[in-house]
Amino acid sequence: MDEPAVIAHRGFAGVAPENTVAAAKFAAECEATALEIDVQPAACGTPVVVHDARLDGRRDGRALTDAAGLVWETPLEDVRAADVLDSGETVPTLAALFAAVPETMAINVELKNPGTKDLRVGESLPEDERSRRRDLWEPFVERVVDDCDDFGGEILFSSFCEGALAALRDVSPEYATAALVWDSLEDGIAIARRYDCEAIHPPRNAIAGTATVDERYGGYPASEPSVDVLEVAHEEGRTVNVWTVETWVQFDELRRVGVDGIIADYPGLGKSADRGENRSHR
Structure with a gap:
């Protein structure tokens, strides 16, 4: 059985200050296959690496940064000075993060937000809405692609928003894309087909034949999936990367099904998971 690629979520956010240069370097030191990061614009439009819409989001009761306000309304110098989770690490620009990461590491750039509260997350959009959403995303996507073009390593773009994938296909169709699934596998598959995405990224509890289907996670309910996304994606030649795994048991379940x-x-x-498997055969 082929081993799955290990993609460091925000730079292994369980043990490193998420989406920082330090986390990216840590992921590289741990020999992760790839690094996953989130991007959105500061007030001037410069892409910065941060997940939440607000700089004062919460993590286990702690403020995400020592700054406040919507990222896209905050001056770049204030975003860059924001201390992430009291770690002494600050929010980097996308360009700064690329400069710190070896080109041997692949990067999954999640297009999180173009600078608006009006997002259509996880939806397969009606035809008359697609061009409007594409136009909303396109200026920010152009800025992101400019930074990515200076990085010599492999890049995969992903998003929960169809408009982001539509804009990327218009701006720079040579880059690989992935449709992120929220609460509908059917919508995720439809979007992946519409933009000929190289990959699809479902939540961990949306993979048929695993114990993870018994939990509610992300936007997906606790139930056996209505469609086998792994089978469908592989039949269509797409890669399936699953988010976000926190235990070796979850890892082992997902590795087992391929x-x-x-x-x-x-x-x-x-x-x-290897150690657990070895113990089970003693």
Whole structure:
């Protein structure tokens, strides 16, 4: 059985300050297959690496940064000075993060937000809405692609928003794309087909034949999936990378059924799964 690629979620956010240069370097040191990051614009439009719409989002009761306000309304210098989770690491620009990461590491750039509260997350859009959403995303996508073009390594773009994928296909169709699934596998598959995405990224509880289907996670309910996204995607030649794994048991379940990549919060989960498998055969 082929081993799944290990994709460091925000730079292994379970043990490193998420989406920072330090986290990116840590993921590289841990020999992750790829690094997953989130991008959105500061007030001037410069792409910055941060997940939440607000700089004062929460993580286990702690403020995400020591700054406040919507990222896209905050001056770049204030975003760059924001201390992430009291770590001493600050929010980087996309260009700064690329400069710190070896080109041997692949990067999954999630297009998180173009600078608006009006997002259509996880939806397969009606035809008359697609061009409007594409136009909303396109200026920001152009800025992101400019930074990505200076990086010599492999890049995969992903998004929960169809408009982002539509804009990317118009701006720079040579880049690989992935449709992120929220609460509808059918919508995710439809979007992946519409833009000929190279990959699809479902949540961990949306993979048929695993124990993870018994939990509610992300936007997906606790139930056996209505469609086998792994089978459909592989039949159509698409890679399946699953988000976000936190334990070696989850990792082992997903590896067992043959997913291609696992977006993980912690390093070493695959090795832990190996140890568990070895113990079971004693």
